[in-house]
């Protein structure tokens with residue numbers, strides 16, 4: 001790296017191992033101006049400031065996306081970008097407050113705690129099934145499937161309403177659509193695929209809403225459909241967008257938290273032995289997995305007014321990428337930041353963001369991580385991870401593996 005360095009989310013070196021680049025940026029160029037037209041922040045203090053300070057928000061959606069293409073790009077001609085423009089993580093108050101309020105109740109700490117026995121039962125049954133299929137790709141057979149089934153449970157989808165093939169299609173549809181969150185232009189094929197898959201997701205959930213409208217049940221989907229009927233300010237598009245967003249956010253990052261965790265246990269035998277000897281460390285292990293190798297590397301904001309961050313002037317309308325995965329290894333906050341250590345740490349990682357958009361599913365993700373590790377070490381303490389054949393996905397924002405072989 002040198003003075004001519006410009007952050008590029010497609011850089012193969014960054015995709016293979018971003019951490020040496022983050023370390024250099026934190027030390028040499030912590031408020032970096034990328035040639036791509038946005039600021040990139042890597043220090044904990046600066047990222048946290050941008051995430052929690054109300055001077056920063058989402059701003060003008062179309063302009064933000066055009067930054068990656070050009071000013072003539074017709075953003076809202078694409079179903080996948082139409083969806084992104086409505087999803088509540090992309091909104092500022094008061095729309096954000098109204099839409100977040102719809103789902104926040106279903107994810108309250110009390111509700112999440114009540115889900116633990118069911119989440120445990122799912123993890124136990126799925127691990128037992130996996131033991132009969134040695135050598136399969138753990139990312140597909142467990143890492144994705146487990147949090148997806150938890151989300152199906154949360155939404156009230158019953159087993160007869162989905163098949164294994166349908167779940168695979170839904171997983172794939174989210175994985176093909178979520179690149180619209182990336183901080184870059186998508187190529188024509190990627191965008192066409194994201195558009196097609198968004199239409200598939202919308203049709204699937206609209207059909208589900210129709211079924212719950214006709215035959216209400218005691219589940220979150222029915223509650224949301226009824227909220228729509230009792231509140232003219234909630235459009236059917238907002239309802240469908242929020243549920244697709246919740247469903248996808250509920251497993252896309254969690255799947256890779258589980259995959260990254262498995263890989264880290266495979267590459268850190270001493271830490272693995274510690275956890276095997278003392279399962280009460282499962283919560284601390286989950287926290288360390290999301291700190292050390294966050295499955296969501298970054299998020300972004302727009303300056304809503306002229307402002308200054310750590311002495312750097314930022315103009316109203318400027319876009320800022322806050323790399324939480326870099327903030328998680330800031331030596332000013334974390335002791336031995338570049339080392340994976342399964343011990344409780346005082347400081348929480350910035351993995352789940354901060355401020356009004358703080359991850360509404362953070363407690364569920366933590367529960368899934370802890371329960372998965374407890375069940376894994378109880379039933380299969382001698383599991384093997386093939387770290388040699390592991391293959392990373394080629395994506396900056398959502399970091400994880402596309403292939404990881406595990407033998408229970």
Ligand code: HEM
Nearest residue numbers: 088089249250253254257296299352353357359360361365
């Ligand atoms: C390891 C797993 C997860 C990670 C790393 C993660 C990370 C994040 C981050 C960083 C944000 C803030 C984005 C921003 O400020 O721009 C966020 C927001 C959000 N997350 Fe998560 N998340 C995870 C799991 C989940 C789960 C399990 C759910 C749902 C059950 C979920 C649903 C959401 C939603 C709906 C938002 C938007 C909140 C808002 O805009 O107010 N996430 N997540």
